Structures are given as structure tokens and as C-alpha cells.
Amino acid sequence: MTVSAVSVEPKTSSDPHLAPELCIKLHDTMLKTRVLEERLITMYKQGDGYFWIGGPGEEAFNVPLGMLVHKGQGVEHDYLHLHYRSSGTLLAMGADPVDSLRQMKNTATDPYSGGRNFAGHYSARKWNVVPISSPIEVQFSMASGTAMAQKRHGGKGITIVQGGDAGTAEGDFATCLVWSSRKGNEVPVLMIVTNNRWGISTSYDGQHGEKYIADRGKAFGIATAVVDGNDPEVAYHALKKAMDYVRTERRPFLLEASVSRLYGHSSASGANFNKVETDCLARFEAKLEERGVLTRKAMDDLRAKYTQELLEATKRVREEPQPDGKTIYDFVFADRNIVGKDH
Amino acid sequence: MATLVQAIRMGLHVGEERLGVTDIFGEDVGPPLGGVFTATQGLKTAWNSPLDERGVIGTAMGLALAGQKPVCEIQFSDYIYNTIDLLKLAGSMYWSSNGDWNLPMVCMTPVGAGIRGSIYHSHSFDATATHIPGWKIVMPSNPLDAYGLLLSAIADPNPVFYLAPKALLRVKAGPGELLPGEPADEKALSKMIDAPVGDRTTWKPEWPNLETLFVPIGKAKTVRPGKHVTVVSYGRTLPLSVKAADELMAEGIDAEVIDLRSLHPYDWEAIAESVKRTNRVVFVNEETEITNFGEHLIRRTVDELFYHLHAPPKLVAGAFVPGIGLADNLERASVPQKNDIAEAIRATALHTP
Numbered sequence: 001m002t003v004s005a006v007s008v009e010p011k012t013s014s015d016p017h018l019a020p021e022l023c024i025k026l027h028d029t030m031l032k033t034r035v036l037e038e039r040l041i042t043m044y045k046q047g048d049g050y051f052w053i054g055g056p057g058e059e060a061f062n063v064p065l066g067m068l069v070h071k072g073q074g075v076e077h078d079y080l081h082l083h084y085r086s087s088g089t090l091l092a093m094g095a096d097p098v099d100s101l102r103q104m105k106n107t108a109t110d111p112y113s114g115g116r117n118f119a120g121h122y123s124a125r126k127w128n129v130v131p132i133s134s135p136i137e138v139q140f141s142m143a144s145g146t147a148m149a150q151k152r153h154g155g156k157g158i159t160i161v162q163g164g165d166a167g168t169a170e171g172d173f174a175t176c177l178v179w180s181s182r183k184g185n186e187v188p189v190l191m192i193v194t195n196n197r198w199g200i201s202t203s204y205d206g207q208h209g210e211k212y213i214a215d216r217g218k219a220f221g222i223a224t225a226v227v228d229g230n231d232p233e234v235a236y237h238a239l240k241k242a243m244d245y246v247r248t249e250r251r252p253f254l255l256e257a258s259v260s261r262l263y264g265h266s267s268a269s270g271a272n273f274n275k276v277e278t279d280c281l282a283r284f285e286a287k288l289e290e291r292g293v294l295t296r297k298a299m300d301d302l303r304a305k306y307t308q309e310l311l312e313a314t315k316r317v318r319e320e321p322q323p324d325g326k327t328i329y330d331f332v333f334a335d336r337n338i339v340g341k342d343h
Numbered sequence: 344m345a346t347l348v349q350a351i352r353m354g355l356h357v358g359e360e361r362l363g364v365t366d367i368f369g370e371d372v373g374p375p376l377g378g379v380f381t382a383t384q385g386l387k388t389a390w391n392s393p394l395d396e397r398g399v400i401g402t403a404m405g406l407a408l409a410g411q412k413p414v415c416e417i418q419f420s421d422y423i424y425n426t427i428d429l430l431k432l433a434g435s436m437y438w439s440s441n442g443d444w445n446l447p448m449v450c451m452t453p454v455g456a457g458i459r460g461s462i463y464h465s466h467s468f469d470a471t472a473t474h475i476p477g478w479k480i481v482m483p484s485n486p487l488d489a490y491g492l493l494l495s496a497i498a499d500p501n502p503v504f505y506l507a508p509k510a511l512l513r514v515k516a517g518p519g520e521l522l523p524g525e526p527a528d529e530k531a532l533s534k535m536i537d538a539p540v541g542d543r544t545t546w547k548p549e550w551p552n553l554e555t556l557f558v559p560i561g562k563a564k565t566v567r568p569g570k571h572v573t574v575v576s577y578g579r580t581l582p583l584s585v586k587a588a589d590e591l592m593a594e595g596i597d598a599e600v601i602d603l604r605s606l607h608p609y610d611w612e613a614i615a616e617s618v619k620r621t622n623r624v625v626f627v628n629e630e631t632e633i634t635n636f637g638e639h640l641i642r643r644t645v646d647e648l649f650y651h652l653h654a655p656p657k658l659v660a661g662a663f664v665p666g667i668g669l670a671d672n673l674e675r676a677s678v679p680q681k682n683d684i685a686e687a688i689r690a691t692a693l694h695t696p
Contacts, residue, residue, distance in 0.1 A: 075409055114441035123440040130408055131440040135428050141397050145405015145413075152365075152411075159405075171425075175398040182393070331438045332477060334445035337500035340410035341363055 018233050020293045026067070026232045027288060028302070030059040033088040034281050035306040036097040040104050040119050041263060041271045043314060049104040052267040054120045055085030057260035058194055060280035061229035064236040065192070066092025068243055069160070071127050075153040079128045079146040081139035081161040084120040085194070086132065089162075093127055098313045105314075108323040115323040125339070137167035140191070144179035147187035151250055158246045162192040166199020168213050180252035181220040190246045191217070191254045194229060196261040200269070217254035229257025230280040344529045345522055348512040349536060350486035351382045351451075353522060354493035355414060356550050359388050362497045366406055368392050369399050369416030369451075375543055379418055380453060380512050384538040385548035400426040400450065404433050407448040407502075414497065417452040419460075420468035420506070427471070433502045434477025447500045449493075454482070455579050455629055456678045457510025462666035464509075465674070467630040469578075472504045473606050473639070479560050480606040482506040484581035487520040488604055491558030499560060506606075508578035523554035563610035565617070569599035572654075572692040573617040575640065576627035577603040580659075580679055584627050587685035596692045606636060614640065615648060622653040623691045629678040632660035654694035659687045 018026070037056040044052040055062055066089035070078045082089060091097060099111050103122075106115035112123045113131075123131035130142065143161035150157045161176065180189045193213050197204035210216060214224040223245060227238040235257060242253045260277040264270055288294045345353065358364035367383055373391040377384030392399050396417055403415035417423040423430075436446040456465040472480045479501055483489035489507070496503040515529065516522070526532050535549040563575075567585050576584045581602050588598035599617055603609055618624045624644060626637035637658040644656045661667075661678045668674060 079405075079409065110441075112441075112443075113439055116441060117439055121439075123443045125440075125443045131436060131444060133432055133435075133439070135432065138401070138429060138432055141401025141429060142405040142408065143401075144398070145402040145407070145411075146409040147405070148402065149406055149409030149411050171395075171397055172401065175395055175401060178393050178395060179398050179402060331440075331442040333479070334437050334442075334500040336445075337447050338445050339408055340412060340447055 017291070018236060023233070023288060023293050026063055026236070027284060027294065027299070029063045029067070029092045030088065030232065030281050030284065031299070031303055032097060032306050033059045033063060033091050035303060035310060036087055036091065036100055037263070039310040039314065040100065041267070043101065043104050044267045044271065048314065048318065049106070049119060051118050052104070052271055053084045053118060053265070055087055057196065057262035057277060057280065058085050058229070059088045060232040060284060061194060061235040061257045061259055062086055062088030063092045064232055064239050065089045065160070068236070068239050069093060070157065073126050073128060075150045076155050076157050077128050078157055079130065079150070079159040081130050081143045081146070081159065082122065082132055083136065083139065083163050084118070084132055084134065085164070086122065086162065087120060090122050090124070090129070095122070095124070097310060098317065101310065101314055101317045102320065105317050105320070106322065107317060107320040109320045137163050137170035137172040139163065140172040140176040143176055143189050143191070144187055147180065147189040151187050156247045158188040158190060158243065160190045160192065162194060164199065165193055165195040165197060165204060165213060166202060166207060168193060169207055177217065177220050177222065181222050186251040188246045188250045189252045190242055191252060193254070193256045194259045195256055196259050198261055198265065200265045212256055214254050214256035222252045222254050224254045224256070226256045229259040230278045230283065232280065232284055344516050344527055345486045345525055345532060346513050346515055347483065347486045347489045347507070348380050348382050349532065350489040350522060351493060351507065352384060352386070352536060353525065353550070353553055354490045355383065355386050357494060357553055357555060358414065358497040359386060361555060362494065363412045364388060364414055364497055365411040366390065366413040368413070370394050370418045372416050377538055378416070380509065381537070382451070382507070383416070385536060385546070396422055396426050397429060400429040400433070403448045403450065404429065404446060407446045408444060412447060412497065414449040414451060417450065419464050419466070420452040420454045421463045421466040423452055423468060430475050430478070434475045436477070437501070438477055445500050446502050449496045449503050449505055451505040451507060453509040453512070454506045455508050455510060456667045456674055457579050459669060459671070459674060460509070460667070461669040465667035467628070467661065468506060469606055469628060469636050470630045470634060472506065473636045477502065478607065479503040480506065481560055481604060482508065482578045482606060483604065484508065484511060484578055484602055485514070485520055486516040487522060488558050488564070488602070490522050491556045492560070492604065494555060495557045495560050498557065503560070506578065510579045511582070514582070523556055525551045525553060558604065561605045561608040561610055563604055563613040564602045565599060565613070566602045567598070567600040569597040569621070571596055571621060572598045572623040572625060572688055573614070573621045574598050574600045574625045574627060574688060575603055575614055576600065577606065578628065580627045580629055580684065583679070583681045584684050587681050587688060591685060591688055594689065596689060598688050598692065611643065618644060618648050619651050622651055623694070625657045625659060625687050625691050627659045627679060627684055627687070629661045631663045632658065633663045635660045653696070654691050657687050657691050659684055
């Protein structure tokens with residue numbers, strides 16, 4: 001990958017391998033994320049939730065993203081404006097997968113929304129994870145604001161905003177291009193488009209005239225790259241370079257990553273496994289086995305272990321309390337400023 | 344003696360100096376213009392945004408999330424409609440995250456008719472604003488409240504709409520409405536804080552030494568005590584209601600006029616206390632009449648005060664038409680005028696079952 005205003009063709013094989021320890025860590029979180037998503041789908045199908053949406057097929061990109069985030073609270077740290085396929089990023093940052101089950105089961109103990117929002121709609125102020133919303137792309141309109149605060153503050157904190165390919169048709173994407181690249185007022189924002197070539201049932205070609213979405217950044221002088229998001233090592237390198245650029249140059253970067261959508265858009269489209277699309281986890285496991293980093297048995301055992309753990313956790317979560325109807329008026333208005341300073 | 348728009352400007356200045364305002368921005372808000380109504384002239388944190396309302400609201404949200412204190416402006420409320428989903432998102436930030444993130448931002452926008460603004464510079468926004476939970480909403484009708492409500496809006500940890508009635512922006516303060524610390528001489532004040540015509544590249548305002556004043560959000564003000572009928576209004580129609588009430592004294596009708604000032608939360612106690620005394624009520628605003636905020640107030644009046652009423656509660660509101668026509672006769676026919684209000688007060692006061 002090169003950092004330039006010229007986009008780069010996707011490539012998969014020429015990047016150097018990551019160290020075995022890092023590969024094992026990547027694999028572990030990718031697998032845990034996949035097992036979590038499958039558990040959430042099962043919960044939905046068994047009546048333990050009303051709706052599922054998530055990111056199976058994006059683990060190879062989203063897990064490295066979470067690993068590379070400068071995690072924490074406030075402008076010194078990275079702000080994350082994610083979307084509803086970001087479980088891999090949250091788990092890589094250290095989120096407890098059981099909390100995702102709680103949100104699926106809409107329990108009062110759900111730390112992300114207290115049973116108010118769908119699965120995969122994370123919010124974590126302690127890690128600068130801005131509440132994820134169902135309307136697509138709105139996060140791109142907010143991103144320049146957090147990035148502006150970070151540029152003003154100085155330091156190394158950056159803003160990361162992520163959405164899908166179909167969402168880039170919304171005006172919010174153009175908003176982010178315009179507001180992040182104003183001359184002399186450029187802001188440190190990494191725009192990520194995870195391109196699974198679908199918007200529910202709308203195909204990429206049904207919406208896009210451009211070959212690469214990342215090319216839209218070029219007109220604004222924004223550095224861009226297009227990478228294979230199904231390869232965690234490629235994704236890791238690409239993200240590292242892009243984040244280093246944004247962190248150092250305090251300017252925007254637009255990164256497009258091709259990914260898969262392995263269980264369809266959401267439970268509304270059945271949430272069944274798609275055998276045609278590339279499975280990044282299977283592909284990575286084959287590589288790790290071939291390189292002798294992990295054995296097939298070790299990976300199978302790990303999958304069985306995580307599957308069992310989350311099955312057990314589901315049983316516990318089922319017994320946790322649902323929110324009381326009387327609480328609907330809680331948190332309509334804040335009585336103090338928790339994100340900033342009171343005066 | 345400040346005009347309403349000068350009071351806004353001075354409120355923003357105090358916000359910058361004492362209440363932590365970091366950004367005052369929007370279309371043509373920064374120098375050299377300082378706002379199409381001059382509300383943001385000479386302010387140190389004012390800057391021009393791209394002409395993108397969604398970007399204005401979204402960036403204000405991002406700034407607020409990152410611990411800044413933004414005051415953004417939508418140049419006319421007519422242009423806020425393409426941001427509605429972001430406004431919904433802002434209103435739901437604290438609630439949907441179950442108290443994880445609050446959102447301290449102010450969105451100012453001039454509203455309403457009265458300046459011959461034609462179809463797209465005359466919209467009201469209070470019916471839509473009061474339909475977006477999670478926002479507080481204030482709307483001053485005089486310079487002192489404009490100042491005090493703005494400071495309260497800035498200090499509030501929640502998103503606050505600050506609706507400025509554009510027909511009143513040049514209205515001067517009445518007796519006893521001097522901002523604390525401003526010079527009483529309007530010419531002296533103008534010389535200090537109004538940008539000069541022509542080249543203003545080296546101009547700097549000389550701010551008066553203003554005292555901080557908070558008009559609490561959610562607190563109405565009885566601007567004219569009366570015995571026979573209660574009139575509840577806000578914004579442009581408030582001074583018209585007072586004039587109508589003054590004139591009706593000649594007919595022996597003594598109307599009480601309440602300036603609601605905050606639309607959410609609103610001061611129900613003040614309304615209920617007054618209606619229980621007068622037993623009659625007229626709600627006045629200039630929004631289109633269908634699903635009008637005044638209709639909500641009537642519903643609540645009927646629900647809670649029915650047996651106190653001696654006449655049907657009445658709403659005086661704008662015509663339910665797609666726009667405000669430009670010609671004098673069209674605008675006058677579209678939004679309440681003094682005589683429309685007087686007629687409604689008279690009919691309600693004299694009504695016998």
C-alpha cells in the first residue's frame with residue numbers, strides 16, 4: 001500500500017507476514033468474534049432476541065482495527081464512529097462478548113443501551129466509542145467534529161469513522177470529505193469504507209458508477225488506499241500505515257477495504273451462511289495451518305471452547321433482569337456534563 | 344439599550360468568556376459578515392462553515408462529544424429540515440446510550456414570518472422542534488430574555504434549540520429590560536459592538552462589562568397580569584398579544600399575557616395557575632395550525648383543567664398552507680396579526696355557555 005492521493009489496486013500476497021504471536025492473537029479474536037456472531041444469530045432464531053445485525057465476514061479487517069486503536073477516553077485517544085458490523089473491533093479492544101449477548105437479549109444489564117437498542121449497537125464512552133445508530137452514514141457527519149477537537153488539542157489522538165459501501169451514497173459521506181479537507185483546516189480523520197458490495201439487496205453495480213469509492217477522496221486531495229479486507233495481515237499493515245499517516249500528518253485518509261457479508265444483511269434476510277463469499281476466517285486458518293503457526297486441532301478446540309462458553313453465558317443472560325417499563329423516562333435529559341466541563 | 348440581536352451577540356460573547364463556548368459556527372457566521380442578521384459579529388470563536396446544514400449539525404455533535412461547547416447556527420429554520428435525522432440522533436444520544444454520553448450543544452436558528460421573507464425565509468420551527476424528544480427549546484421575545492435564555496442554553500448539558508424570532512431581532516429593549524452591565528445609550532452600545540459598514544478587517548468590538556444572567560429554561564413569565572382571560576404566547580406573537588390585550592382594556596376586557604419562553608420543558612404550572620383564576624385561555628403562535636404545539640397545550644388544558652373552564656380553549660395560529668406568500672396581503676393572511684389575536688381574546692372573554 002502506498003500513502004498517496006492515488007488509489008492502489010487490491011493486493012493480497014505481497015505484504016510480509018506478521019509475527020506468529022500476533023497472528024495467533026488476530027486469529028483468536030477473529031474466531032471469538034465469529035463464534036459470538038453465530039451465537040447471536042442462534043439467539044435470534046431461538047427467540048432470545050428480536051433482531052440480529054452484525055459483521056461476520058468483516059473480522060479480518062475489524063479485528064486489526066480494534067487492536068491498533070489508541071484506546072481510552074477523551075481527545076488524547078482515538079474516537080470511534082462505528083457502525084452495526086463492528087463486533088470484531090469492540091472485542092479486539094477488550095469488550096466482553098457476554099455484553100453483546102446482553103444487548104441481544106435486551107437485558108437491563110446491557111452496558112451499551114440498557115436493553116434499548118439492537119444487537120451490535122455499541123456505545124462505550126470509556127473508549128470513545130460513540131453510540132452506534134441504525135441510520136446509516138450519519139456517523140460521517142459527526143466525525144469531523146471530534147477530529148476538529150483533537151486537532152485543536154494537539155497530541156496524537158485521531159478520529160476513525162467507518163461505514164459500508166452503500167452508505168456512501170448518503171450526503172454524510174460527502175460532508176466528511178468536504179469538512180475534513182478544507183485548506184488549512186484539515187482534520188485527523190481516518191474514513192473507512194468496508195465494501196461488501198451490498199446494501200441490503202442493492203448490488204454495488206446498482207448504485208455505484210465509480211470503480212473504487214476511495215477514488216472520491218482524490219478530488220479533495222485526501223490520501224486514499226484500497227485493500228483486501230479479507231486478509232487480516234494486509235488489513236493490519238494498511239490500517240497501521242493509514243493510522244500513522246493521520247496521527248502524524250493530522251490530515252484525513254480514506255481507506256476502502258473489500259470484505260464479505262457472510263450471513264446476509266441482517267436477520268431480516270434470514271441470517272443464513274453464504275457459501276459463495278470469501279470466508280476470511282477459513283482462509284486465515286488455512287494459512288496458519290500451512291505455516292505451522294496453529295494446528296487444525298488447536299483451532300477446532302478453540303472454536304469448541306468459545307462456542308461452549310457463549311452457550312453457557314446465554315443461559316445465564318436469559319436469567320438476568322429485563323428493564324422495567326417505568327425506566328423509559330430515565331436519561332432523557334442529563335443534569336450534568338459528563339463529556340466535558342461544567343461551568 | 345440592546346436590540347434582541349445585539350443581546351444574542353453579547354450572550355455569545357459572555358458564553359465564550361465565561362461559559363466555555365469553543366465554537367460559534369454556521370453559514371456566514373464568522374468574519375467578515377458575522378451572520379446574516381449580525382448576531383455573531385466580532386466574536387472570537389466564530390467561524391464560517393461550508394454551506395452544508397448536515398455538516399453544521401453533525402460537526403456540532405462531534406465537537407460536543409469531544410468535550411467542546413459548540414453553538415451552531417442554521418441560517419434560517421427553513422433550511423434545517425434536511426438535518427432532521429441528525430437532530431433526532433442528537434436528541435437520543437443520552438437516552439439511547441442509557442446515560443453513557445450527554446450532548447452539550449446549542450443550535451440557534453431564526454424563525455417565523457414578519458420580515459416579508461417569502462416562502463423560504465418565513466417558516467416556523469416550534470411544531471417540529473417540540474416533536475423531537477431529548478432537546479430543550481427556548482424562544483425569547485425581548486432582548487433581556489434573549490440574553491438570559493442564551494446563557495442558560497449554553498450552560499445546559501443537553502442539546503438546546505434557541506429559536507430567534509426574526510421579526511423581533513431589531514426590537515429594542517423595553518423599560519426595565521436593560522442587560523446587566525450594558526450602556527443605556529443605544530448609540531454608545533452600537534459604537535462599541537456593531538461592526539462598521541465597509542472594511543472591517545482591523546475592527547474589534549469593545550464589549551461592555553456584562554454580568555452573567557441566567558433565565559431558567561422551563562420558566563414562563565407573566566408579562567401582563569389580568570383577570571378575565573389568559574393568553575399564552577411566545578416569540579413574534581407575544582408582543583402582539585400584549586398590544587391586543589392593552590387595547591381591549593378600552594372594552595373592559597382585562598387579559599393576562601404569559602410569555603412561555605421555553606417550549607420544552609414548558610411551564611405548565613404557570614399556565615394552570617393562571618387559567619384556574621381566569622377560567623378562559625387563548626394560545627397564540629404563528630406555526631401552521633395542524634399538529635401545532637398550541638394544540639398540545641389545549642389538550643392538556645382540557646385533560647387537567649376542564650372543570651375550571653368557562654369557555655372553549657382557543658388557538659390562534661398560522662394557516663395550514665405550504666408557505667408564506669411574499670405580498671403583504673398574503674403574509675398577513677397567513678400568520679396571526681394583532682387584530683386576529685384581539686378577536687380571539689374578545690370572543691373567549693365574552694363567551695357564555
